[in-house]
Amino acid sequence: MSLTESGKRTQELRDRYQKFVVGSWYYTHAASREKVYVHYNLSENQKYTMYCKLAHRDSISVDGKPVYGDWEVEEEVAEGDWSLRCRDVEGNLENQLILEEHHEHSVVASVNQFVYADENILVFNDIWFRGKPNTYHRGNPGADF
Secondary structure (H helix, E strand, O other), X not given: OOOOHHHHHHHHHHXXXXXXXXXXXXXXXXXXXXXXXXXXXXXXXXXXXXXXXXXXXXXXXXXXXXXXXXXXXEEEEEEEEEEEEEEEEOOEEEEEEEEEEEOOOOEEEEEEEEEEEOOOXXXXXXXXXXXXXXXXXEOOOOOXX
């Protein structure tokens, strides 16, 4: 039985990037009204854990200047299985980082377009951020908020 084109590309993707993707990765973003910290630990045995901390606040304009409210903080933790795959999406082959979160009666799969990885960075279109490409850095410094 021969591999499909997506099967061949999946093997090539894993051969090239799997060794780089394994590890601890974080992303941070801060603006006047929001702060974000996301950490993924992607293990060699295809398991992952994810921690996300978000803070946001409202603002109003008083005499033309912004006045900010208190920060509201949310945290979320997830775990499951991860894999690199190449799939046919509407006739185009797309490299993907799949994160599957297992629940008692269901599995929630996050399909993220994989862009690049090396020793220092991991880039993928994270569904947490409306599918925009985010650059994650190796390590876990923790949230500073």
